[in-house]
Amino acid sequence: MKLATAAYPMGVLESWADYEAKISGWVAEAAGQGAELLLFPEYGAMELATLDGPEVAGDLECSLHAVSDRVAAADALHARLAAAHGVHICAASAPVFAGGARPVNRARLFAPSGEMAHQDKQIMTRFERAPWGVVAGDPLCLIETDLGRIGILICYDSEFPLLGRALSEADILLVPSCTEALAGYWRVRIGAMARALESQCVVAMASTVGACPWSEAVDTNTGAGGVFGPPDLGFPPTGVLAEGALNVPGWTYAEVPEGAVETVRRAGVVANRAHWVEQPQGAGAVTKRDLRTHSP
DSSP states (O other), X not given: OEEEEEEXXXXXXXXXXHXXXXXXXXXXXXXXXXXXXXXXXXXXXXXXXXXXXXXXXXXXXXXXXXXXXXXXXXXXXXXXXXXXXXOEEEEEEEEEOOSSSSOEXXXXXXXXXXXXXXXXXXXXXXXXXXXXXXXXXXXXXXXXXXXXXXXXXXXXXXXXXXXXXXXXXXXXXXXXOOOSXXXXXHHHHHXXXXXXXXXXXXXXXXXXXXXXXTOSSSSEEOOOOXXXXXXXXXXXXXXXXXXXXXXXXXXXXXEOOTTHHHHHHHHOSOOHHHHGGGSOOSGGGOOOOOOOOOOO
């Protein structure tokens, strides 16, 4: 299987036709390289707010609603493209007002059949909590596809091992990310690589890149595409299947040998996924020792 992960630059859109042409071009390029699974980043859909003009795009609350209002049309476009190119596409996540007073951060995965499954972010960053007011949505979902079982951990979620463990049946974890600083990019990348080690699976990470001065929400972006696996049997000794150049827009591609995940889980040098349950559970398993020097 061939994966494509995006280092995606958001921009000012003059019309819906501009957005359709942009996404269609990106998908056509990856599909033309033989990619079967395409991953766009977290909050890459924020550029849709520019369709309502600079004042809306520059106002945090207005931009959340503007993007949410266009998600259905964006979903229809991605569904058509997945069917036309015979690929699976994880669309850039977007703020979605899904019946509540505050939005969730939602990624959507489209199959070549046109069918769609979604995943909402579970744990919000400080900025998402305030001033964004983004909230947790539907629980984690394991998605059965013709490419295998897929789970999605949106950006910050990838930094929490118990969320990764909940998706331990997944063959592939998708990590769409949006990080302002280099430190943020590396936090998510380290989390993605740790989840690949623990669950002995493939983890793909996509990033937003470049400056967006028109947005209060995503004004600065640092990142790169990357695909990671366990540093074990059938995978590179670094665990890095592919990594893009930092802040360079474009796709990063990785080939995953057929049966690689099943093989490493069954016959790997180590068995992190199977041995997870041997970890001590709860504080009662911790013994305390005191080596401090006490005054007489």
